């Protein structure tokens with residue numbers, strides 16, 4: 526596929542997905558603006574990533590730290606890409622990661638949260654963090670259960686001011702279990718929202734963001750209050766090798 530065709534196809538996909546996200550939001554009596562699409566670029570190279578950005582998708586996500594910073598470095602000519610880290614992060618990757626990315630969706634332990642705090646203070650930056658929930662209960666999935674979340678938030682509330690300034694706790698992130706149907710996915714997303722509401726009343730934090738929904742289940746996620754959908758394959762339909 527030549528680059529012009531590819532660019533065209535990606536622009537069409539972006540328009541289609543944006544419209545479908547808007548429709549899902551309207552059906553849930555929500556505003557389109559309340560749901561941000563994070564274009565997940567882990568399937569494609571830097572040049573194809575730039576095509577998605579040029580089509581209008583300003584927020585991009587990667588699931589591996591090294592790939593995020595490599596891509597951020599090779600697309601540094603693009604102005605203002607809003608990079609999101611959406612996958613598992615090891616503690617020794619934080620320092621380099623936060624040079625390029627100020628939102629981490631997938632914080633799955635209090636230890637990792639403390640490491641991000643320490644590196645953010647060191648670098649004099651503020652990092653927005655979402656805590657990852659293991660909502661499906663699958664052992665293969667990362668994320669915290671309700672008790673671990675509450676403990677991580679209680680720890681955060683005890684931090685000195687410098688730490689609480691360096692980390693903005695924005696909400697929760699979750700993935701529906703493998704092979705769940707639409708109804709099951711809705712149920713899991715609704716549990717995440719209820720858990721968020723409980724943590725809000727427990728902590729007094731606002732936790733406005735819910736990062737839930739991927740290509741196969743974003744409509745279900747938006748119906749349950751998702752504010753960030755992480756969409757990859759639907760945006761690269763017809764571009765990826767079959």
Ligand SMILES: *Cc1c(COP(=O)(O)O)cnc(C)c1O
Pocket residue numbers: 565567588611612738739740741755756757758759
């Ligand atoms: C790959 C990935 C996505 C996007 O998945 P698609 O089904 O391709 O839309 C979303 N979230 C995470 C954490 C991912 O790793």
